[in-house]
Amino acid sequence: MTATADRKVRSNREAGARAGGPVDSIDAAGLGRARAAGLVAPALVLVLAFLVVPAAWTVYLGVTDYRLTGIQAANPEFVGLDNFTAALADPDFRNSLWLTLLFVLGSAIVGQTVAGFALAWTLRTVPKLVRSVVETLVLLAWILPSSIVAFLWVAYLSGDGGTLNAMLQTSGTEWLLEHPMASIIVFNTWRGTAFSMLLFSAALGAVPPSQLESARLAGAGAFAQLRDVVLPHIRGHVLTNTLLISLWTFNDFSPYLLTAGGPNHASETLPVFIYNKALYGGQLGYGSAISFIMLLINLVIALFYVRLLRERR
Amino acid sequence: MASIRIDGLTKVYPGDVTAIDGLDVTVEDGSFFALLGPSGCGKTTLLRTIAGLEEASGGSISIGDRDVTRLAPGDRNVAMVFQDYALFPHMTVTDNIAYPLRIKKVGRSERAAKAAETGEGLGLSALMARRPGELSGGQQQRVALARAMACQPDVFLLDEPLSNLDARLRLEARTFLKRLQKDLGVTTVFVTHDQSEALAMADQIAVMEAGRIRQLGTPSEIFRRPANTFVANFIGSTPMNMLPGKLVGGVLQVGALEGVDAVAAGWAGREAPDGEVTVAFRPEYARVDGKGPLVFEGTVETTESLGASVLVTARTDDGQRVQVVVPEGEEPEVGAVVGVAPASGRVLVYDAEGELLSPSSSVP
Amino acid sequence: MRTRSVVGRLALVAFLAAVLAFWALPMLWLVTAPFDSQPGLDVSWPDWTLANFQKLSENPYAFSSLQNSVYLAVGTMLGVTALAALAAYSLSRVRIPGRNGILYGLLLLSSIVTGTAAMVPIFQLMFQLNLIDDRSGVILVLTGGLLPAAIFILKDFMDATPKSYEESARVFGASPTQVLRHVVLPIVRPGLATIAVWALVNVWSDFLTAYILLRDPAKIPAGVVMYTFYSEGGQANLPLISAFSLVYALPVVALYLFVNRRYGFRFHGGIKS
Ligand SMILES: Nc1ncnc2c1ncn2[C@@H]1O[C@H](COP(=O)(O)OP(=O)(O)O)[C@@H](O)[C@H]1O
Ligand SMILES: [Mg+2]
Numbered sequence A: 001m002t003a004t005a006d007r008k009v010r011s012n013r014e015a016g017a018r019a020g021g022p023v024d025s026i027d028a029a030g031l032g033r034a035r036a037a038g039l040v041a042p043a044l045v046l047v048l049a050f051l052v053v054p055a056a057w058t059v060y061l062g063v064t065d066y067r068l069t070g071i072q073a074a075n076p077e078f079v080g081l082d083n084f085t086a087a088l089a090d091p092d093f094r095n096s097l098w099l100t101l102l103f104v105l106g107s108a109i110v111g112q113t114v115a116g117f118a119l120a121w122t123l124r125t126v127p128k129l130v131r132s133v134v135e136t137l138v139l140l141a142w143i144l145p146s147s148i149v150a151f152l153w154v155a156y157l158s159g160d161g162g163t164l165n166a167m168l169q170t171s172g173t174e175w176l177l178e179h180p181m182a183s184i185i186v187f188n189t190w191r192g193t194a195f196s197m198l199l200f201s202a203a204l205g206a207v208p209p210s211q212l213e214s215a216r217l218a219g220a221g222a223f224a225q226l227r228d229v230v231l232p233h234i235r236g237h238v239l240t241n242t243l244l245i246s247l248w249t250f251n252d253f254s255p256y257l258l259t260a261g262g263p264n265h266a267s268e269t270l271p272v273f274i275y276n277k278a279l280y281g282g283q284l285g286y287g288s289a290i291s292f293i294m295l296l297i298n299l300v301i302a303l304f305y306v307r308l309l310r311e312r313r
Numbered sequence B: 001m002a003s004i005r006i007d008g009l010t011k012v013y014p015g016d017v018t019a020i021d022g023l024d025v026t027v028e029d030g031s032f033f034a035l036l037g038p039s040g041c042g043k044t045t046l047l048r049t050i051a052g053l054e055e056a057s058g059g060s061i062s063i064g065d066r067d068v069t070r071l072a073p074g075d076r077n078v079a080m081v082f083q084d085y086a087l088f089p090h091m092t093v094t095d096n097i098a099y100p101l102r103i104k105k106v107g108r109s110e111r112a113a114k115a116a117e118t119g120e121g122l123g124l125s126a127l128m129a130r131r132p133g134e135l136s137g138g139q140q141q142r143v144a145l146a147r148a149m150a151c152q153p154d155v156f157l158l159d160e161p162l163s164n165l166d167a168r169l170r171l172e173a174r175t176f177l178k179r180l181q182k183d184l185g186v187t188t189v190f191v192t193h194d195q196s197e198a199l200a201m202a203d204q205i206a207v208m209e210a211g212r213i214r215q216l217g218t219p220s221e222i223f224r225r226p227a228n229t230f231v232a233n234f235i236g237s238t239p240m241n242m243l244p245g246k247l248v249g250g251v252l253q254v255g256a257l258e259g260v261d262a263v264a265a266g267w268a269g270r271e272a273p274d275g276e277v278t279v280a281f282r283p284e285y286a287r288v289d290g291k292g293p294l295v296f297e298g299t300v301e302t303t304e305s306l307g308a309s310v311l312v313t314a315r316t317d318d319g320q321r322v323q324v325v326v327p328e329g330e331e332p333e334v335g336a337v338v339g340v341a342p343a344s345g346r347v348l349v350y351d352a353e354g355e356l357l358s359p360s361s362s363v364p
Numbered sequence C: 001m002r003t004r005s006v007v008g009r010l011a012l013v014a015f016l017a018a019v020l021a022f023w024a025l026p027m028l029w030l031v032t033a034p035f036d037s038q039p040g041l042d043v044s045w046p047d048w049t050l051a052n053f054q055k056l057s058e059n060p061y062a063f064s065s066l067q068n069s070v071y072l073a074v075g076t077m078l079g080v081t082a083l084a085a086l087a088a089y090s091l092s093r094v095r096i097p098g099r100n101g102i103l104y105g106l107l108l109l110s111s112i113v114t115g116t117a118a119m120v121p122i123f124q125l126m127f128q129l130n131l132i133d134d135r136s137g138v139i140l141v142l143t144g145g146l147l148p149a150a151i152f153i154l155k156d157f158m159d160a161t162p163k164s165y166e167e168s169a170r171v172f173g174a175s176p177t178q179v180l181r182h183v184v185l186p187i188v189r190p191g192l193a194t195i196a197v198w199a200l201v202n203v204w205s206d207f208l209t210a211y212i213l214l215r216d217p218a219k220i221p222a223g224v225v226m227y228t229f230y231s232e233g234g235q236a237n238l239p240l241i242s243a244f245s246l247v248y249a250l251p252v253v254a255l256y257l258f259v260n261r262r263y264g265f266r267f268h269g270g271i272k273s
Helices: A003-018 A034-062 A084-091 A091-123 A126-142 A145-155 A163-170 A181-203 A211-216 A220-251 A257-259 A270-280 A285-313 B043-051 B095-105 B106-121 B137-150 B167-184 B195-201 B219-223 B228-234 C002-035 C051-059 C059-091 C099-112 C119-128 C135-159 C164-171 C174-186 C187-206 C206-215 C222-228 C236-263
Strands: B004-013 B016-029 B032-036 B058-063 B078-081 B155-159 B189-194 B206-207 B210-217 B241-248 B252-253 B275-281 B296-305 B309-316 B321-327 B337-342 B348-350
Touching: A034 C059, A034 C119, A034 C135, A084 A285, A091 A181, A091 A220, A091 A270, A091 C002, A126 A181, A126 B032, A126 C002, A126 C236, A145 A257, A145 C222, A145 C236, A163 C002, A181 A220, A181 A257, A181 B348, A181 C002, A211 A220, A220 A285, A257 A270, A270 A285, A285 C099, A285 C119, B004 B043, B004 B275, B016 B043, B016 B058, B016 B210, B032 B043, B032 B167, B032 B195, B043 B058, B043 B078, B043 B155, B043 B189, B058 C206, B078 B137, B078 C164, B095 B106, B095 B137, B095 C174, B106 B137, B137 B167, B167 B195, B189 C206, B195 B219, B206 B219, B206 B228, B206 B337, B210 B219, B210 B228, B228 B348, B241 B321, B296 B321, B296 C051, B296 C099, B309 B337, B309 C051, B337 C135, C002 C051, C002 C236, C051 C059, C051 C174, C051 C236, C059 C099, C059 C135, C059 C174, C059 C187, C059 C222, C059 C236, C099 C135, C119 C206, C119 C236, C135 C187, C135 C206, C164 C174, C174 C187, C187 C222, C187 C236, C206 C222, C222 C236
Parallel strands: B032 B189, B032 B206, B078 B155, B155 B189
Antiparallel strands: B004 B016, B004 B058, B206 B210, B241 B252, B241 B275, B275 B348, B296 B309, B296 B337, B309 B321
16 A cells, blocks of 8 residues: 555544544454454463463562472472562672662663664764664664674673774773673663664654744754754653663663673673572572562563553553 | 335444434335434444444344344345445455455456456446555545445445545546446445535435434425424535524514514414424525515625625624525625515424424415 | 854764764674684684685584574464464454453563563473473463564554454455455554564574573574584684674574665654654
8 A cells, every 4th residue: 555545544534533433343353252352362371371470480489499409499498588588688689789770770771862862863864875874783783683792792892802992902901801880781772772763763753844943943053952842742752762671671681691790790680690590590489589579670660651651542 | 126124223332322313214225315414423323233334232124125133244235335445455456346256255257357347337447457555536436336336235335435535526426426326226325424415416315413313305305395403404505594583373473673573474284383483594595685575684794606606694683694695796785785585485484492384385 | 153064064973983883893793703714803804714604514503503593483473473463453353351451461561571580480380391492382482472562563553454444344244264364464464574573583582581491402592502602611612603693693684674675664653652
């Protein structure tokens, strides 16, 4: 269907809605409720088995002393909230929580948002070729497999001939060992900016050009245009973007591929901490208690997001 | 081909929205039947309930001798043309037209032949390999009609068939649709909110309001003698003149018009009670020469050209506005004093409930 | 005014140069190292040899891991697309009791229960089901994880498709299956393609799930096998890793170029907003 035809149908729809056309019929497809439920069931079963059950299981495992091997593996005992109190008292956990906060603040809320917006803003006016080259690079960084990009950055930051040292004339600096948090924050900004760029491009595309033009006619500079015309329009997008990328960054496992949490827990964000404790160290019960805390934090962010979506409907 | 009989039909949507409210109507075999009414009055719902896309909450629908109230849409042998035409965007014109035959398991080559034949009848031969997105609005409409014709239904149902065409095309399409319907002779129900469309095309019009039929009749009956003030207001391209009046002992008094304080009328038929009434007449059925039994003196406020005629608006001394359509070139100057006189036999009187009182045509 | 615009242009050029350097430099290695006879961690002009690919083809696990990745990606893609399409269709068209609850729950779940937050119980679950070291198990887990978002996106697509298409087919007597096959699926094909590509890229890139659930070197996919290309002494086998990375990256690059050319790689009309 061509764009114009598409637009036409849409305007017909709107006309229909205005003329009091059927708003929302109960069963447009003529499926019948039983058959409809049958079509939803397989998907729901899988979601139930691999998302709901695991979520519930973290609660159960979290209150046991379950371990991967040994007596507790065969016969886990109920330990109540011990795992949670242990976690809160565990300096490694608190350190990890702090690092995760730094990671999210630095790479998502500051890094990706600022870089994504700056790119979306500047790329509107540059020649098409420049634009597509930059976009392609940023998008590739986003969609290439994490194992590859992690290795690329290991090579890039390496003290043994890494490109960054060659550029900065800082031969021999082991960035991943000497500045592990800074490294993974910059890495994640590089990796994830594409999403913010795309979202802000779409948002900026929806700002009425006539408003920008009248601001320009009134003599507004770039900054004033941004503040008075653009920001009010994209405030919702900024919030959406912030929530989503915070959630993803919070749950990101790729720091493991760069530093494995080291050296000496210096870059051990929560996902890495859980992996090291539970699956590597075998303390499944303790790991589950931490997972549960993670689920709770995710829930808080997600509830904000869902509320936002509903308000905008 | 078949007639449609609807008895006591009710449709209640979830949330207690009564869209059709105990409606009775019969559509004669082979007639071109218009459902006319303002938006939200239940026209589309009625059409969709006849098609089987909505389940009736009460009452029955028969097509021919068959009670179809509980049948699935596909078993009713009706064809529907949707407001947005609903042509399948991924199929060519041929495949679109042949789709009903595909469902009926007609072989591929026979299907294509039948589609080509139907398409040719509607002047689509050159477009058969295109997709709907590559067609103009008028062409899309004809493809939708061809698709509906291809399954040789007993009944055509058309929802606002002209509303997606631009003004000029709409006039052509009216003529085209009317001729097509006469040629095919298939019972056709079409929905429109445009009174001029219904008047121009239909054999019978049902004027609907809030899920009920307010008047059923031929276009000329409906135009000349609207059965109630609702229909009177709704029909006509220039609004009907409506003036408050009184009926006392069979004698009509219209307002406090200077010079005309009473008009005697022989109200035949229904016994007319004394009380408040509305006196109505169409601007087309009045003159400005002050000759007639009922004359409203007034000063001309505006004149608007309607093309071959002019709409004159005059204001009477007690503040009422009356409008008259006069032939081009015969309009009075703005500011002139005129006597607006409805033609004898064209004055309608409605009682306080808005129902028509004057069945006779005799205003002396 | 003029000087300001000159300064502005210079700043723009400087910014773009910095952006290009920031994103391109880390990627250079992927282009140069595979063709270098002695690849190091540095980026240097290669001597354009295919010897590394020769070595790669001799490695027993390189090819099998790519096969495993294809198996996982295609299996998950098919499962996610088919199940999400059916579910989204009936959620979009039929008011099933509790529909809003289901949708709301799905949206929350897909955001909350992430691979990292649920790795312990998922490992545990698969262990109990005897599905450790089983590729179908990985497909099931990945499908379950991707489904909620897929259903959500597809439902948006279906909601945007006029219902009159289906109703029109129904009036002609089409059965629900025929409506689905003849009308709905062809019309939402762009949506299905979006979901399919999205699922493919996601699974192709996956590291964690396979890393946790698969042990046997013959079963692990490409994302995990890279971390086995180390010598006895723990030294990275750079010839192998560089050549393998390039081969592993190419399908994603090809897919990106295809999608970008065909549809343009951007968000439309507030899909996510
Ligand atoms: N699916 C539906 N659910 C609830 N109410 C509906 C639905 N479809 C239509 N209605 C309501 O029924 C009434 C009649 O609608 P409709 O038949 O579309 O009117 P028309 O076609 O005359 O404009 C309107 O008040 C409309 O809001
Ligand atoms: Mg309607």
